[in-house]
Amino acid sequence: MEKHCTESRVKGVSTGTTILAAVFDGGVVIGFYLRSTINKVIQVHDRIFCCIAGSLADAQAITKAAKFHLSFHSVQMESPPRVMAAASVLKDLCYKNREELQAGFITAGWDKKNGPQVYVVALGGMLINQLVTIAGSGSTYIYGYIDAKYKPNMTKEECLQFATNALALAMGRDNVSGGVAHLVVVTEKGVEHVVVPGDKLPKFHDE
Amino acid sequence: MLGFMRGQPLLSTVIHREKMAAAPVMMPYFGQQISSKSDLVPDWTRQEVSTGTTIMAVEYDGGVVIGADSRTTTGAYIANRVTDKLTRIHNKIYCCRSGSAADTQAIAEIVAYQLGFHSIELDEPPLVETAANLFRASCYRYREELTAGILVAGWDKRKGGQVYSVPIGGMLVRQPVSVGGSGSTYIYGFMDANYKPGMNKEQCMELTAAALSLAMERDGSSGGVVRLASISEEGVERRVILGNQLPKFSTH
Numbered sequence: 001m002e003k004h005c006t007e008s009r010v011k012g013v014s015t016g017t018t019i020l021a022a023v024f025d026g027g028v029v030i031g032f033y034l035r036s037t038i039n040k041v042i043q044v045h046d047r048i049f050c051c052i053a054g055s056l057a058d059a060q061a062i063t064k065a066a067k068f069h070l071s072f073h074s075v076q077m078e079s080p081p082r083v084m085a086a087a088s089v090l091k092d093l094c095y096k097n098r099e100e101l102q103a104g105f106i107t108a109g110w111d112k113k114n115g116p117q118v119y120v121v122a123l124g125g126m127l128i129n130q131l132v133t134i135a136g137s138g139s140t141y142i143y144g145y146i147d148a149k150y151k152p153n154m155t156k157e158e159c160l161q162f163a164t165n166a167l168a169l170a171m172g173r174d175n176v177s178g179g180v181a182h183l184v185v186v187t188e189k190g191v192e193h194v195v196v197p198g199d200k201l202p203k204f205h206d207e
Numbered sequence: 208m209l210g211f212m213r214g215q216p217l218l219s220t221v222i223h224r225e226k227m228a229a230a231p232v233m234m235p236y237f238g239q240q241i242s243s244k245s246d247l248v249p250d251w252t253r254q255e256v257s258t259g260t261t262i263m264a265v266e267y268d269g270g271v272v273i274g275a276d277s278r279t280t281t282g283a284y285i286a287n288r289v290t291d292k293l294t295r296i297h298n299k300i301y302c303c304r305s306g307s308a309a310d311t312q313a314i315a316e317i318v319a320y321q322l323g324f325h326s327i328e329l330d331e332p333p334l335v336e337t338a339a340n341l342f343r344a345s346c347y348r349y350r351e352e353l354t355a356g357i358l359v360a361g362w363d364k365r366k367g368g369q370v371y372s373v374p375i376g377g378m379l380v381r382q383p384v385s386v387g388g389s390g391s392t393y394i395y396g397f398m399d400a401n402y403k404p405g406m407n408k409e410q411c412m413e414l415t416a417a418a419l420s421l422a423m424e425r426d427g428s429s430g431g432v433v434r435l436a437s438i439s440e441e442g443v444e445r446r447v448i449l450g451n452q453l454p455k456f457s458t459h
């Protein structure tokens with residue numbers, strides 16, 4: 001019922017954010033749009049990115065601890081950490097302190113063993129592996145779109161187009177105007193950052 | 208002229224009756240001695256019946272297509288899994304209901320009465336805009352007491368197919384395509400991407416069925432079957448798409 005729907009959204013407080021992470025054939029695309037200048041997408045290692053959802057204060061505290069754990073782990077292992085390792089570190093912190101914390105994460109990246117991966121650490125500390133996931137206040141509007149449009153094993157160009165469209169649709173409905181969408185592509189070769197200004201975003205049917 | 212002055216006392220009596228009728232129905236039959244706070248009765252007996260829902264209406268050249276899911280919930284219990292949320296107001300005017308089941312049923316009954324009376328006075332089929340305004344009048348006047356989000360859609364010979372949205376609060380706006388209910392948030396993006404002006408009836412039907420399926424997948428308060436109807440000069444055509452026949456999207 002509409003009342004329930006608005007309550008849950010008010011709790012989250014529209015921060016004018018939409019974050020998307022999607023796996024394609026050979027890498028991951030992380031797309032995000034931020035109304036504020038607060039940095040919600042953090043590079044925790046060469047090919048691993050971590051996107052924050054939920055309470056910013058909690059998330060920043062966790063990320064700081066996680067970065068330390070991860071770099072220590074990487075030194076011990078003498079190799080770049082796996083994406084699963086980064087996600088697990090976050091999950092451990094979230095689960096052990098689940099009573100006090102209100103933060104969720106999307107961890108996305110590439111590693112040599114399993115290739116491109118996207119992990120979601122939800123509010124209570126659940127960790128799941130998904131091919132595509134979204135978060136942020138604008139994400140509710142594009143669940144239907146990503147369910148319909150995402151296909152596994154897309155090419156990089158297809159995935160970039162998919163991510164751009166999804167972000168444009170979310171922004172259109174989440175009451176954010178102007179601004180810039182960011183796309184980060186992580187593959188074996190490295191990290192690529194594409195910036196799409198508001199006027200270059202695809203336009204959809206506007207009522 | 209619309210019998211609206213007579214409609215006012217009628218509305219308040221009907222509403223009080225529905226609300227009072229709701230209370231004994233909610234209590235379990237054996238529960239007269241059991242307090243409603245007791246752990247012995249499930250949570251959902253204390254919850255109001257809600258059509259937490261997904262509804263959609265699309266205009267095409269020559270008519271409208273309307274659609275809804277079929278789930279009515281009382282808390283976590285699905286009170287009716289084959290609900291018909293597409294309610295006839297007049298021969299070629301239907302409404303899609305979302306929000307409180309009691310409120311929307313009451314309002315729809317009253318508007319159907321008012322519109323029928325008006326149509327007889329006019330001696331011709333009523334306009335969709337009139338029906339929408341009657342909904343808006345009731346929804347706005349009693350906005351504090353009601354929880355009703357309604358899509359009014361139909362065909363009349365003056366303006367053809369029309370969709371009017373009367374969301375919670377009692378606003379009225381005409382839109383070529385509109386979605387409503389708790390599940391609607393999940394399909395705004397899909398709708399923006401896939402609706403194009405100038406679609407024909409079959410395309411509108413497919414778009415509505417796809418959008419409703421996607422919403423039903425994500426919204427816990429929407430589910431069951433998809434009920435569709437198309438309204439045009441020729442009349443009203445109703446369809447049901449059962450669970451296993453719903454369009455499937457890539458499961459990942």
